[in-house]
Amino acid sequence: MEDGSCPYEVLGVPTTATEAEIRKAYKKLALKYHPDKNPDDPETAEKMFRRAVMASEMLLDATAKAAYDKVLKARQAARVRSEKMDAEHRKAREDLEAREQAHKRSKTAAETLQRDLEAQIRRLRAEGARKLQEEEDRFREMLRTANRGDQVDATVVKSDFSEDFEAKVLARMRAHGHARREHMQQQQQQQAA
Numbered sequence: 001m002e003d004g005s006c007p008y009e010v011l012g013v014p015t016t017a018t019e020a021e022i023r024k025a026y027k028k029l030a031l032k033y034h035p036d037k038n039p040d041d042p043e044t045a046e047k048m049f050r051r052a053v054m055a056s057e058m059l060l061d062a063t064a065k066a067a068y069d070k071v072l073k074a075r076q077a078a079r080v081r082s083e084k085m086d087a088e089h090r091k092a093r094e095d096l097e098a099r100e101q102a103h104k105r106s107k108t109a110a111e112t113l114q115r116d117l118e119a120q121i122r123r124l125r126a127e128g129a130r131k132l133q134e135e136e137d138r139f140r141e142m143l144r145t146a147n148r149g150d151q152v153d154a155t156v157v158k159s160d161f162s163e164d165f166e167a168k169v170l171a172r173m174r175a176h177g178h179a180r181r182e183h184m185q186q187q188q189q190q191q192a193a
Contacts, residue, residue: 007055007068015072019060026056146174 008015011025029052031037038045058064 003051005051005055006072007058010051010055011059013059015069017059022056022059026052 008017011017011022011029013021013025017025030049033045033048033052035042035046035049058068
């Protein structure tokens with residue numbers, strides 16, 4: 001129709017209406033909206049009457065009705081597709097939001113894990129540095145003792161260092177202590193002579 005309204009809706013009949021149902025609906029509307037029957041609002045009556053005439057002409061013409069039914073079915077199919085696409089789009093958006101939330105949670109968990117790991121590494125480094133300093137202090141004390149000519153106590157408390165390393169250090173300390181004692185004895189002999 002020219003004004004874009006649906007002829008089935010204008011006549012108030014279903015899309016499956018027969019020719020007899022269409023004629024009956026038209027007659028009812030024509031009587032109701034005939035301009036001679038509505039003298040108080042002839043303009044609205046004329047408009048409604050013309051719409052009823054055009055709707056009935058379209059639906060009573062088999063070719064025009066078939067073309068309109070085809071357009072109506074295409075619109076219906078497009079609306080169903082649109083609703084389906086809207087549902088799919090809504091589901092896709094919800095899935096995307098869920099994945100984004102999961103990624104955000106995993107990213108936060110990964111960041112927390114990274115911070116914890118870095119804190120543990122810093123703690124272990126500090127602890128290792130402290131232990132190393134303690135070992136160095138202990139070995140320095142042993143060297144001072146050896147330099148004074150005292151015997152180095154072979155019963156050193158075992159540390160985290162390997163026994164091989166400890167044995168090498170003790171051997172060097174003894175050799176250094178022995179060489180130092182010999183040097184001191186030579187100096188004393190030279191002074192006495």
